[in-house]
Every structure is written in structure tokens, then in C-alpha cells.
Amino acid sequence: MQGGGERGTSPRRAVLVATRSAGKLREIAPMLAEAGWRAIDLDSAGIAESPGEELLETAETFEENALAKARYFAARSRLPVLADDSGLMCDALGGAPGVYSKRWSARPDLSGVALDAANNAHLLAMLRGDVTRRARYRCAAAWVDGATEIVAAGETAGRILEAAEGDGGFGYDPLFFSDELAASFGVVSRAEKSRVSHRGRAVRALLQKVGAGS
């Protein structure tokens, strides 16, 4: 069901959201809907996970990685593609884990919430003794549609808590205390997080550029 069969029932244009992360998808789909796009996920598009995907995120910047993911899936679909590369950057760690955020705890045997828990434990261990605990999330969102390639980035600042607060969001969210919301991303609603988050900012900026070009 790659959009084609639904064309007659929905006037909204379809876009493939090229992520294997359920957390990202839950945040990106409503932003697309708000801009008049219908999100199609990789499973619905019938694009099964393949070993080649592991090799997509080898660059040193979120922007290059996001573009690599979008290009890869654009070659496997007829839809416009949106991809996201994102991560956490801690001042006391010189910007780490950055583009290595997902596999920072070096536990290739884990995935999903178990991987998030291992990464969060590693984050707390690495920041032991850091009093400022300053950090920011960064996201690059990329759009590929035929020859058109657009990238936009967004950031959000905060600090890393000593212990998790809430269990909302995903990844490092329960440990990330947002400056702007004065609350952990683990306790706020998805809409509140989206309003100030790195992903909210990147995706909204991207969709504005896409709209301006069409």
C-alpha cells in the first residue's frame, strides 16, 4: 500500500517517512499532516529492513547522514522521501555522542527500549562529576524528490538530569530537561515536545522550504 491505492480517497500528497524509529515516526507524522502531507512508513510501503541500511550513517554530520538515508530510500520508492538524523550533544563531552547517539553504549545485541536504557545508563556514567550538565539535541531533516534535495536542521537546548523523569518520548528524553519547557521531555506531551524540539524545528523548516519550492 504505497500510497497509490489510496490516491482516490485522500487529496493529501503522500510522503515516505524513511525511519525505522517508531519514536521519530510518531513525532514526524503529525507535522506532515499539519502541512497537508500523508505519512507513509517503510513497513506500509513494503520496504523491508536490509543490511545496507546499517552502512548509511557513516558521515560526521547529521546533515550528510540524513541526506544519505533519504537518497537510499528514494531509490527504492516512487514517493518523495523525508529522512531524519539526530542525536544528543553534551558540552562536557565535546559534543559527544552526536552522530553516534544511537549506538553509544556499544550494545549491538540490544534494540528498542532495552537499547535506550543502556544508552541512558551510559550517559549518566559519562556525565558523573559534570556540574553544568549542558546538552542539546540536534536534528537534520532531508527531503529527496527526484532531483530535488533539501536539508534543514534544528536544535533544542537543556541539561541532563541526574535521574530519569517520566517515561514519555523515546531515547534520551527522560534524562533531557528542556530549557524552554522547564520540564523533562519524558513528562511533556508529544505536541509540547514538538513545539520546541530539534525535530519539530528541523521538520517544520524543511516543510517550509519544500512548500516554497513547489
Ligand code: ITT
Ligand atoms: P533511523 O535512522 O531509522 O531514522 P535511528 O534510531 O537509527 O532511526 P539515528 O541514527 O538518527 O536514528 O539516531 C538517533 C538517536 O539519537 C536515537 O536512537 C536516540 O538515541 C537519540 N535521539 C535523537 N532524537 C531524539 C529524541 O527526540 N529524543 C530522544 N532521543 C533522541
